[in-house]
Each structure stands twice: as structure tokens, then as C-alpha cells.
Amino acid sequence: MSAPPVRSSSVDRRRFLEYVWWGAGSAMAMALMPGSTLKAAHRFTNNPFTLGVASGDPTASGIVLWTRLAPEPADPTALGTATIPVHWRIARDDAMRRVVAQGTASAKAELAHSVHVEVKGLRAGADHFYQFHTGAEESTIGHFRTAPAHDEWARQLTFAVATCQDFPSGYYTAYRDMVQNDLDLVLHLGDYSYEYFIGGSNRTEGVDTAAPFNAETIDLHTYRLRHTLHKLDPDLQAAHAAFPFVVVWDDHEVQNDYSGLAPEWGSPSPEFSARRAAAYQAFYEHLPIRLSRALDPADELRIYRRLNYGRLAEFTMLDDRQYRTDNPCGDGESLRCAAALGDDYTMLGRRQERWVKEGLDDSRARWSIVGQQLLLAELEHLPYENERYWNDAWDGYPMARQRLLDAVVDERVRNPVFFTGDWHSTFVNDLKLDFKDPAAPTVATEFVTPAITTGGDDEPYGPYYRPMIPHNPHIRYYEGDRRGYMKTTVTKNQLQVDLRFVTSVVDPGATGYTERTFYVEDGTPGAVG
Numbered sequence: 006m007s008a009p010p011v012r013s014s015s016v017d018r019r020r021f022l023e024y025v026w027w028g029a030g031s032a033m034a035m036a037l038m039p040g041s042t043l044k045a046a047h048r049f050t051n052n053p054f055t056l057g058v059a060s061g062d063p064t065a066s067g068i069v070l071w072t073r074l075a076p077e078p079a080d081p082t083a084l085g086t087a088t089i090p091v092h093w094r095i096a097r098d099d100a101m102r103r104v105v106a107q108g109t110a111s112a113k114a115e116l117a118h119s120v121h122v123e124v125k126g127l128r129a130g131a132d133h134f135y136q137f138h139t140g141a142e143e144s145t146i147g148h149f150r151t152a153p154a155h156d157e158w159a160r161q162l163t164f165a166v167a168t169c170q171d172f173p174s175g176y177y178t179a180y181r182d183m184v185q186n187d188l189d190l191v192l193h194l195g196d197y198s199y200e201y202f203i204g205g206s207n208r209t210e211g212v213d214t215a216a217p218f219n220a221e222t223i224d225l226h227t228y229r230l231r232h233t234l235h236k237l238d239p240d241l242q243a244a245h246a247a248f249p250f251v252v253v254w255d256d257h258e259v260q261n262d263y264s265g266l267a268p269e270w271g272s273p274s275p276e277f278s279a280r281r282a283a284a285y286q287a288f289y290e291h292l293p294i295r296l297s298r299a300l301d302p303a304d305e306l307r308i309y310r311r312l313n314y315g316r317l318a319e320f321t322m323l324d325d326r327q328y329r330t331d332n333p334c335g336d337g338e339s340l341r342c343a344a345a346l347g348d349d350y351t352m353l354g355r356r357q358e359r360w361v362k363e364g365l366d367d368s369r370a371r372w373s374i375v376g377q378q379l380l381l382a383e384l385e386h387l388p389y390e391n392e393r394y395w396n397d398a399w400d401g402y403p404m405a406r407q408r409l410l411d412a413v414v415d416e417r418v419r420n421p422v423f424f425t426g427d428w429h430s431t432f433v434n435d436l437k438l439d440f441k442d443p444a445a446p447t448v449a450t451e452f453v454t455p456a457i458t459t460g461g462d463d464e465p466y467g468p469y470y471r472p473m474i475p476h477n478p479h480i481r482y483y484e485g486d487r488r489g490y491m492k493t494t495v496t497k498n499q500l501q502v503d504l505r506f507v508t509s510v511v512d513p514g515a516t517g518y519t520e521r522t523f524y525v526e527d528g529t530p531g532a533v534g
């Protein structure tokens with residue numbers, strides 16, 4: 006998996022933060038001040054809502070609405086430097102008659118004419134519909150449901166978990182299956198966009214993956230094009246329109262297996278810092294994420310955050326990439342080295358680690374759901390070799406993992422359930438403080454969600470990993486050759502996970518099916534099924 010060469014970029018981190026802070030502030034100000042001066046309505050030759058609409062990070066009273074004006078998707082500069090007013094409305098009905106909030110945001114060239122509206126003051130636990138318009142052009146109508154009020158017990162919460170959607174690997178059949186459900190939200194655990202094509206062109210119809218969308222990702226322009234390519238998919242657009250997403254990035258939004266400011270197989274450099282800043286900016290521009298002012302000067306874009314679903318559930322979304330130190334035992338797969346037993350490396354960064362622990366301590370939720378990127382359970386590469394591990398995952402950061410799981414135990418978290426992305430395989434794992442001891446108690450549950458597409462139909466991971474499973478008895482289930490997503494249904498007494506696989510990602514007429522269902526009972530860590 007070779008990375009493209011790095012070239013210098015003109016993107017400057019401080020400028021990006023100034024743009025987004027000022028941009029978000031002004032969007033909210035515009036909503037409050039009708040009559041503010043903005044450029045007169047733009048005259049479009051094509052409908053500019055080619056990338057669809059999205060909502061994200063629902064709270065009991067708020068939502069983030071997203072769109073991006075892209076009348077010429079292949080040319081992110083098509084609208085020049087104009088700042089363009091975009092009107093938004095939220096209604097309680099899908100005919101958009103009972104409008105409960107509206108305003109005007111400004112789409113600025115500095116942020117690729119993306120629009121992020123951070124709306125407050127909505128009703129808790131309620132269905133809402135939204136739509137954008139600019140000039141004479143209208144977007145499609147999207148839907149979201151706000152979270153229940155802080156002290157409410159929702160009868161049930163339903164969400165999907167997605168990850169790893171390399172575009173040329175195949176069709177987004179998993180999203181077509183997903184939209185047939187009535188979901189409260191979708192957790193996306195990263196590899197939303199890939200910096201290089203993992204699969205050959207397995208798509209034979211629909212969106213063209215040729216130039217300029219296949220350009221090497223080196224700067225803001227090319228990262229924008231790569232996000233645009235993924236966003237052009239009609240099934241992904243339909244899923245965004247149907248449900249709010251809660252998205253975190255993994256490595257491929259920037260570069261394969263990078264760590265903090267260090268590229269894979271390399272050391273920090275101004276070139277990689279600039280490239281990462283460009284990639285983070287493109288991520289923000291294409292996703293419905295709330296902008297929290299960074300408290301940590303090391304933050305380029307803080308994406309770790311917590312979302313509450315009343316008394317029933319709490320979502321803690323982690324960032325396993327931005328703050329971690331370089332792999333103590335090097336990249337790739339290796340024998341565990343002495344440095345892994347030291348205390349001078351981190352996966353989450355000390356500040357995020359403290360934030361996780363404090364959050365677990367304060368939690369009153371029945372179900373503590375953690376969405377994060379990398380395989381948490383140990384996967385010793387026996388029968389091939391004793392003490393051999395994949396260093397990009399938590400296996401490469403074992404003392405950091407120990408601190409995280411110790412925090413779960415120390416804070417007496419009622420029902421800790423981790424959802425993980427990245428591996429292009431499906432796992433159901435018992436998490437333990439000591440994975441070497443089969444008799445050690447299970448302290449939490451991990452579900453590793455399959456890839457939406459990455460790996461395609463013809464790249465089986467099973468033949469390599471399946472022989473390891475009997476040597477790792479805390480792994481209750483493994484499947485490496487199927488793509489899909491997870492559907493989760495949470496009630497007071499039980500968390501249910503349906504493994505929804507698709508029959509193919511190469512056949513455009515493929516369908517989804519439930520392969521297996523697992524259950525976690527309240528008070529009993531570890532899945533059964």
C-alpha cells in the first residue's frame with residue numbers, strides 16, 4: 006500500500022481555522038439578521054445541489070445542516086470567489102409547510118461554497134424536514150430526528166454503523182439497504198473518502214471515476230475532488246437525506262496509516278502537516294459536523310465529541326488519528342517490541358484520554374456507546390507467529406489500550422459497547438483487561454463493522470485472518486469476505502446488532518440480508534448470538 010508522494014501545499018492551518026470560525030459565526034448571525042448585506046442571488050446554469058444535503062450531530066434541541074454548492078462537480082472553483090446566500094428551512098412536515106426555523110447562510114469560496122448551519126431551539130425527539138434554496142434552485146428535502154430530552158427514556162433507539170467506502174471497490178448497495186429502515190442516526194467510523202483508490206474500477210455504470218476525480222491527493226483542490234467523487238453517489242446521498250450522520254475520520258481521509266503529524270513509514274515534515282491540514286479542511290467542507298472551538302492548540306479540527314440520547318444512550322466519538330504518537334514498534338505488522346511496554350506513547354493524546362475518563366465518570370446513560378476507528382481487541386497473529394501484531398491498531402499501542410479499558414472498569418460504566426471501523430472485516434469481541442487469560446472477565450463488548458465497499462467482492466481477508474481466530478478466544482465471531490454495515494437497536498434491557506451484509510458490491514442489482522444477530526443484555530458485557 007504505497008502512499009503518493011507529498012508535495013508542498015499553500016494551505017495554512019491558521020487561515021483555515023479563521024475561515025471556519027468566521028464562516029460559522031457569520032452563518033449564525035445571518036440567520037438572526039434579515040436584511041444583512043450579502044451578494045444578490047446567484048444565477049445558476051445548473052442546479053448547484055449536485056452533492057445532496059445532509060444533517061448531523063443531532064442533540065435534543067439542535068442539528069447541523071449541510072450542503073455544498075457544486076454546479077460543476079468536476080470543478081470546485083466553478084463559482085469563483087463569490088459569496089452566495091443560501092436559504093434554509095426546517096419544517097415538521099415533509100411538504101415543508103409547518104416551518105419551525107429558517108435563515109440564510111453564506112456559501113464562501115474559502116470553504117468550497119459549503120454550508121454548515123448549526124441550528125438550535127428545536128423540539129426534542131421529533132421528526133424534522135429541511136431544504137435549501139438559492140436563487141431559483143432548490144435542494145432535495147432531507148429528514149432528521151432530534152435526540153430525546155436529557156431526562157427522557159426513549160423507548161427504543163435505532164442506528165446503523167458504517168465505515169470504509171472506497172468508491173471504485175463497488176456500489177453503495179449497503180446504503181440502499183440502510184434507507185429502508187427508520188433510523189435515528191448513522192455512525193460513520195471513517196474512511197469516508199480515500200486518498201487513493203484501493204479497488205480497481207468495479208463500477209461499470211453511474212459516476213465516472215476518471216479524471217479529474219482520480220487525481221493524486223496532494224492539496225486542498227485534490228482532496229475536495231476526492232470527497233466530491235464519493236458524494237456524487239446516489240445511494241450515499243439518499244442515506245444522508247434520510248438520517249443524520251455522526252462522522253469521525255480514520256486514516257484514508259488523509260493518508261494510509263498515518264499517526265498524528267507523521268506519515269506512514271515517515272517522520273513529521275512541513276509538507277505532511279500542510280497536506281493533513283488540507284485534508285482536514287476538505288473533510289469539514291463535505292460533512293455535517295459541528296464546529297467546536299478547539300481548546301487544545303494542537304487541534305486542527307476537533308472531532309472527538311459526545312452526544313446524548315436521553316437516559317437510554319450516550320455516544321462517545323473518538324479520534325484515534327490526530328493526536329497519536331508514531332507507532333512505538335513501527336508501521337505494518339511486527340513482533341511486539343520493548344517500546345510498546347513503555348509509557349511514552351499515546352493513541353488518543355493525553356487531553357482526549359482525560360476527556361474520555363471524565364465523560365465515563367459523569368455518564369448516567371444506560372448504554373455507553375463508543376464509536377472509534379481501530380480494532381481494540383487483541384489479535385495475536387498465531388498460528389503464524391507468537392507476539393506478532395498489526396501495529397496500526399490498538400495492538401500497536403497496548404499500554405494506551407490498557408489505560409482506556411482500565412478507565413471503563415474504574416468508572417464502573419454500566420454498559421460499555423465499542424463500535425469500530427477500519428478492518429474491512431466483521432468481528433464481535435469480548436474486551437478484557439488481560440486478553441492472554443481466557444478466564445479473565447469480559448469488561449466491555451466490541452463490534453467491528455464491515456466495510457461498505459472496501460475490498461470489493463474479490464479481496465477476501467478471511468483466508469489470512471480466519472486461522473488466527475481460534476488462538477484469540479475472546480473473538481466470538483469473525484467474517485472477512487463480506488461487505489455491509491451493522492444495524493443496532495437499543496432498548497432499556499438489550500442492545501441488538503444485526504449484521505447486514507450485501508450479496509455483492511460489484512453487481513448493481515445486489516441486495517442486503519441479515520447474516521447473524523447478536524445481543525448484549527443490560528449488565529452483562531459480551532455479546533451472545
Ligand SMILES: [Fe+2]
Nearest residue numbers: 169196427459
Ligand atoms: Fe478502510
